[in-house]
């Protein structure tokens with residue numbers, strides 16, 4: 001019997017079986033009231049109690065077998081984990097891949113719409129893939145924006161979605177505002193505001209979000225760690241509640257609709273003679289607009305990435321990271337920590353504002369429901385899963401999390417008869433699977449997918465700083 | 476007149492620091508001479524670090540005045556006027572005068588130009604040695620604003636400025652013998668190297684007064700020697716005055732011009748190394764003798 005032979009001593013097997021039995025009994029006891037009894041209502045009549053002890057036994061059995069297997073393999077006492085240092089050849093290889101990966105990744109992003117169109121056989125059918133691309137890139141951008149605050153400066157911000165909302169509402173309000181439209185109509189033509197509003201408002205949305213970052217940041221940035229997290233969370237909720245309740249301005253929970261669509265720098269994506277298709281000699285297709293939206297968000301995300309790379313190499317970026325490492329040492333060097341934190345907070349907010357404006361022009365409808373705490377949590381999850389401070393890590397984790405969650409909607413093969421049957425609805429379980437996946441990844445890589453830090457400057461060789469030396473920041 | 480009374484860079488007057496019921500520092504006054512090495516010594520818990528924290532703005536003293544004169548000595552009248560004015564800093568004829576207790580900690584470093592190291596090393600351990608020295612030059616590099624366009628767009632004017640900063644960092648790395656490890660994270664360096672890197676980092680912020688809290692603590696004899704060399708270099712080649720806390724008597728006696736002895740938060744002696752070496756109260760404090768024995772010693776020495 002290999003099972004007894006591999007644990008080495010019979011005592012291990014005995015202990016494992018005992019542990020399995022105890023776990024099974026505990027599971028059964030725990031689940032009997034939760035699962036074993038079921039009260040069903042029968043057409044408005046009295047409640048009927050049914051018993052499902054068989055199901056309890058199945059669960060207990062699963063727990064027992066799993067624990068037995070784990071105790072004999074992974075958790076076996078005395079099991080030493082062989083930890084070989086990676087071979088130099090492998091390190092060199094991964095480094096080579098690492099340097100080649102970034103340009104390849106970038107090229108892939110640029111030609112993605114072409115691939116999508118070719119693979120799905122036409123503009124129309126590619127819509128699903130283009131939309132997913134836009135959706136993911138929005139989160140990549142938000143992740144990169146929040147990465148400045150959480151990853152670089154080490155400030156735990158649970159209310160990032162507030163700035164996303166500020167950007168979206170700024171654009172929605174300005175672009176649908178009749179006085180603003182009339183003002184420009186007098187000077188620059190009746191159609192000016194409808195065609196140009198996004199391009200004019202985009203900087204304003206970023207600036208306004210940055211301004212809100214300063215306004216919110218100023219009182220809260222003297223707090224640290226958990227306190228900062230809670231206050232930012234509260235601010236996120238306050239902004240949402242203001243959007244719901246200030247009905248005169250924001251139209252409350254009904255939201256703002258009929259936001260003018262995106263234009264190709266003033267040329268509408270319409271089927272008319274002055275539309276984008278006619279001007280460029282193409283046959284009209286509504287997908288032109290989506291593909292253009294894809295490139296806009298790609299550009300905005302690229303701007304975020306480039307700005308972050310540049311900022312990291314500037315004194316202010318180094319000061320952010322120094323702040324994350326040791327705030328007291330920063331102060332002893334004369335760095336004004338409040339001001340430095342404020343810049344991180346407001347620059348992060350600015351990119352959130354840009355993303356918000358993009359969101360509004362894409363959906364052409366904003367309502368407070370789009371800016372719940374769940375959004376902040378998802379963005380933060382992207383940053384944490386990607387590895388605090390790492391851009392490529394954040395991008396990959398956004399693709400995995402957002403793309404993965406979308407893909408989980410499509411697990412239709414689970415519906416086949418031989419698996420779970422046609423009654424099974426996979427989309428109901430996607431959050432569960434998603435949660436398990438998050439737990440698994442964080443257990444496997446507690447500091448995120450890319451946990452090492454790259455130095456911002458070097459004399460001879462740019463070395464990776466391993467995660468256990470890098471602080472996570474305490475607010 | 477003593478050299479430190481003639482040209483003090485820092486005048487501490489009646490400094491007291493109270494933590495609840497505990498008087499950590501009680502009515503301590505002393506002068507730190509410009510260009511000199513001043514040592515603060517005393518048994519554990521004497522209040523040395525607390526004095527440092529008050530000087531560098533990390534604690535607001537319960538009482539007392541800390542006047543720092545940059546450039547030229549300040550007259551008593553000038554200090555008095557500034558104290559009455561209620562401001563923190565003022566320009567004087569040949570320099571400037573700062574009341575440190577009125578400045579927030581980061582201004583003590585950036586405006587009054589007092590740098591410090593910590594009893595427990597506080598390097599940015601996830602950043603490389605070079606990055607540590609560049610962060611220290613933050614104030615010089617951000618004179619034209621935290622987000623100056625020149626830096627944002629990497630214009631030539633900015634690149635020249637940055638090159639200068641890197642050059643300076645390299646010079647300091649050479650001085651502390653760490654040029655080979657410039658690209659290594661500070662947290663990976665041996666303890667003695669970390670101590671010297673912390674001092675170099677403080678020096679990179681261009682201070683007029685450098686406060687070192689137990690720089691030799693935990694060093695082996697070889698590292699201790701390297702530290703001594705570094706401190707001598709700083710004294711001889713730079714216009715930086717040194718104020719250091721030290722337990723290692725060989726370091727203290729070998730390098731300092733002026734020693735202040737604290738015990739239980741009070742100053743018990745103040746003078747040149749020779750004077751301190753023979754001071755009966757200091758001997759008693761360090762040998763842990765009680766008051767009667769001190770009197771006995773005093774009688775013996777003939778005070």
Ligand SMILES: Nc1ncnc2c1ncn2[C@@H]1O[C@H](COP(=O)(O)OP(=O)(O)OP(=O)(O)O)[C@@H](O)[C@H]1O
Nearest residue numbers: 494497499517518519520521522523524525526594
């Ligand atoms: N933040 C604080 N809160 C309360 N008490 C403090 C604080 N800082 C220092 N003390 C107390 O003040 C006294 C002096 O402490 P200090 O750290 O200045 O001593 P020290 O001379 O530096 O000693 P050591 O040689 O051990 O470093 C000690 O009794 C200490 O417990």
Ligand SMILES: [Mg+2]
Nearest residue numbers: 523524525594
């Ligand atoms: Mg101390």
